[in-house]
Each structure stands twice: as C-alpha cells, then as structure tokens.
Amino acid sequence: MSEPAAWQLPLWQSLLPLGRSEHTGGYRRFSFTGADTECRSWFVREAERRGLRLETDRNANLWAWWDPPGEPEESGSESRLESEPESGSAERRGAIVAGSHLDSVPDGGAFDGPLGVVSAFVAIDLLGQAGRRPVRPVGVVAFTEEEGARFNVACLGSRLLTGAVTPDAARALTDAEGVSLAEAMAEAGLDPADIGADGERLAGIDAYIELHIEQGSALAGMGAAVGVAESIWPHGRWRIDFTGRADHAGTTKLADRRDPMLPYAATVLASRTVATELGALATFGKVIAEPGGANAISSAVHAWLDARAPDEETLTEMVSQITAVAELSGTSHGVTAVSRCESLSPKVEFDLDLRDHLVTALAQRGIDAPLLPTGAGHDAGILAAVLPTAMLFVRNPTGVSHSPAEHAEPEDCEAGVVALAAVLEELACR
Numbered sequence: 001m002s003e004p005a006a007w008q009l010p011l012w013q014s015l016l017p018l019g020r021s022e023h024t025g026g027y028r029r030f031s032f033t034g035a036d037t038e039c040r041s042w043f044v045r046e047a048e049r050r051g052l053r054l055e056t057d058r059n060a061n062l063w064a065w066w067d068p069p070g071e072p073e074e075s076g077s078e079s080r081l082e083s084e085p086e087s088g089s090a091e092r093r094g095a096i097v098a099g100s101h102l103d104s105v106p107d108g109g110a111f112d113g114p115l116g117v118v119s120a121f122v123a124i125d126l127l128g129q130a131g132r133r134p135v136r137p138v139g140v141v142a143f144t145e146e147e148g149a150r151f152n153v154a155c156l157g158s159r160l161l162t163g164a165v166t167p168d169a170a171r172a173l174t175d176a177e178g179v180s181l182a183e184a185m186a187e188a189g190l191d192p193a194d195i196g197a198d199g200e201r202l203a204g205i206d207a208y209i210e211l212h213i214e215q216g217s218a219l220a221g222m223g224a225a226v227g228v229a230e231s232i233w234p235h236g237r238w239r240i241d242f243t244g245r246a247d248h249a250g251t252t253k254l255a256d257r258r259d260p261m262l263p264y265a266a267t268v269l270a271s272r273t274v275a276t277e278l279g280a281l282a283t284f285g286k287v288i289a290e291p292g293g294a295n296a297i298s299s300a301v302h303a304w305l306d307a308r309a310p311d312e313e314t315l316t317e318m319v320s321q322i323t324a325v326a327e328l329s330g331t332s333h334g335v336t337a338v339s340r341c342e343s344l345s346p347k348v349e350f351d352l353d354l355r356d357h358l359v360t361a362l363a364q365r366g367i368d369a370p371l372l373p374t375g376a377g378h379d380a381g382i383l384a385a386v387l388p389t390a391m392l393f394v395r396n397p398t399g400v401s402h403s404p405a406e407h408a409e410p411e412d413c414e415a416g417v418v419a420l421a422a423v424l425e426e427l428a429c430r
C-alpha cells in the first residue's frame with residue numbers, strides 16, 4: 001500500500017529523491033539551496049512536458065499556466081492541450097490557481113506541499129485527457145519558503161506577493177549561518193532587488209485552491225478521504241532569548257550560576273500547562289544553546305515558540321502567560337528573557353461562496369467532503385486576505401506530519417486529485 005497509485009508514479013518518482021536525507025528518510029528542501037533548485041527544475045520540466053506557460057514571479061514563486069485555447073499570453077510555449085481554436089467572444093476572466101509548496105521543514109515528509117503541486121499537475125492531465133478545455137487560465141503554483149525553515153518567516157513567498165511583509169524586511173532576513181535572503185536569492189541566480197507586493201498578478205487571479213495532506217487525523221476519524229477547510233487557527237512564532245553567564249560546569253557552585261537553560265526549561269514545561277488549560281497548542285521545536293559546550297554552563301539559550309489557538313484572544317493570552325513565565329523564571333536565575341514576535345497570522349475564514357461551491361461540486365460527483373478547521377498555516381491562508389481561497393485536505397491515517405513518517409494512502413491521494421479536478425472543471429473549464 002505504500003506504492004503511489006499509477007496516475008502519480010512518474011511525478012512522484014521524479015520528485016521523491018530530491019532533497020531526501022539518506023540517514024533519516026526525511027526531506028531537507030530549504031529555500032535557495034541545491035535541493036530547492038532541483039525541485040524548481042523539476043517544476044519547470046513538468047510544466048514544459050505539459051506545454052504549460054512558465055513564469056517565475058518577482059518573489060521566486062513558480063507558476064505554470066494552462067491558458068484558454070486561442071489566447072496564449074506569450075509566444076514560444078505552444079500547448080498540446082490547446083488544440084481547439086477559440087471563436088473569440090468570451091469576456092476575459094481571472095485565473096483559477098491550484099498548488100502548494102515544494103520546500104520542507106527539517107526532515108519533513110514527502111507529502112506536505114508536494115502533494116498539492118503534483119495533484120494540480122495531475123488534475124490538469126485528467127481534464128485534458130477528458131477533453132476539457134479551460135475557459136480561463138488555470139495555474140499551478142509552487143510558493144517559496146512556505147515552511148519558513150530557512151528564514152524563519154512562514155509563507156514568505158505568498159507574504160511578499162500580497163505585501164504582508166515588506167521587501168526590505170524580507171531581504172534582511174538571515175538564516176542560521178547569517179546568510180541574508182538577498183544573498184541566498186542572488187546565490188541561486190534570482191534577483192532580490194525586485195521582490196515585493198505584486199497587485200497586478202493578484203488582480204488576474206479569481207480563486208486559489210490548495211490541496212494539502214491533512215496535518216491531523218480528523219478525516220481518518222470521519223472515514224472521509226478528502227475534506228474542505230473551514231478555517232485556519234490564528235498562529236505565530238516567538239523567539240525568546242535567555243541570556244545568562246557562561247561558566248565551568250565542574251567548578252561553579254549551583255548558587256553562583258546564571259544558567260539560561262533553567263528558565264528555558266521552566267518555560268517549556270509551563271507552555272504545555274498553559275496550552276492544555278486554554279485548549280490551544282504551544283511547541284518549542286527549535287533551540288540553540290550557546291556556546292554549546294557539554295561541560296559548560298550556557299551563556300545564552302535562544303528558543304522558538306510556535307503558538308496556535310482557536311481564536312486570537314486565546315492566542316494572545318497563552319503567549320503572554322508563557323513569556324511571563326520566561327521573565328519571572330529568568331529573574332529568579334539571574335537571567336534576562338527577551339521575547340520577540342517573529343511572525344503572526346490572524347485567523348483565516350476561507351471564502352464562504354468558494355467553499356460552498358467546492359462542497360456542492362464535490363457532492364454532485366458523489367464525493368462527501370466534510371468541513372475541517374486546522375491548526376496549520378498555509379499560503380492559502382495568506383492569500384485569503386486578498387482573494388477567494390479554499391483548501392482541500394487529503395486523509396492522513398496517523399495524522400503525523402512534518403516527519404518522515406508522514407503518509408497518505410495512494411487511493412486517498414487519487415481521491416484528492418479527482419476532487420481537485422472536479423473543482424477546476426467546475427470553475428474553469430467547458
């Protein structure tokens with residue numbers, strides 16, 4: 001059951017090895033690295049194979065366009081799918097775009113992101129094979145740095161596109177090695193000078209639909225292969241810097257220490273308690289101890305809190321309780337604790353009309369897709385601020401994600417593609 005279904009084999013087989021660690025089996029597809037460049041080349045090849053018109057936007061997001069017959073936007077990209085001449089009078093309508101992202105968290109799974117991109121290509125294949133033709137542009141998109149694994153801002157590509165982050169702030173972001181986004185883009189052969197909001201591009205899009213593996217097991221509990229997103233919990237990232245004093249582990253008396261590891265540990269434990277009490281989620285998944293000697297008391301501990309809650313009030317309450325513990329515990333250990341919000345995403349309610357349209361279109365084809373809230377952020381959540389967006393989730397039997405153990409059954413992936421194709425057919429084809 002672990003083999004991909006026949007429809008996706010060539011796509012999966014070509015994408016699966018890219019950026020996968022031999023040691024962990026997880027993916028390390030960090031933006032503008034070699035693995036990322038390989039994934040981008042894969043996207044380009046798949047677009048060209050289908051005769052889709054290819055674009056890299058100013059923010060390094062990749063787009064492949066299936067244009068309506070008779071109105072190719074540029075020369076030199078003749079589509080095998082554009083076989084019917086258009087007789088011409090249909091008014092110009094905005095594009096319907098599907099896609100997701102190709103980057104990963106450290107040791108991420110195969111499905112988070114790539115499933116949405118692969119499914120969008122395959123949905124276009126299915127529609128083309130069924131003789132359907134677009135009456136408006138249909139796009140496949142792969143957004144850049146969705147996970148924020150390299151530059152610590154999630155959904156960076158879509159945030160830049162919509163203007164949710166300024167070009168200057170983005171260019172100055174640095175990775176763990178101190179390499180700035182501007183330097184990393186230039187290194188990968190991309191131009192960082194021109195990044196930023198792209199209203200013209202957005203104005204040409206009428207809807208964005210992101211298919212994604214479910215990052216939870218709600219669908220498994222409901223016995224449904226696919227679901228439709230209802231909302232995204234508000235969520236954000238906070239960096240807490242605990243600064244103490246480096247010292248000798250063997251000669252410094254306990255009472256004399258200013259060990260930043262202690263308030264850090266107290267904060268982690270408190271975050272669990274507070275999150276439990278408030279019905280929210282709090283995670284410390286990244287921590288750096290300086291200088292990192294096994295026989296030394298740390299001089300500083302840098303920790304990142306990922307916080308998510310059903311509503312913004314609860315999120316604010318949770319984070320303020322956790323950072324208060326950090327400061328209080330820090331004080332009792334002679335350690336300063338400074339908290340800083342690195343990113344914050346408000347609650348997203350997806351477009352009601354588009355959502356109803358999806359549910360109805362799927363129901364008409366015998367696909368029962370329940371509505372689901374989600375604690376995970378997505379590019380669709382960022383784009384929801386500026387255009388109608390929707391999400392389709394594919395069942396994840398264990399709910400495990402951001403891990404090499406992430407998995408979806410081939411027949412569920414196929415159900416997802418069929419659902420996505422149905423929606424694209426409904427919205428963009430004749």
Ligand SMILES: [Zn+2]
Nearest residue numbers: 112113146212
């Ligand atoms: Zn994702």
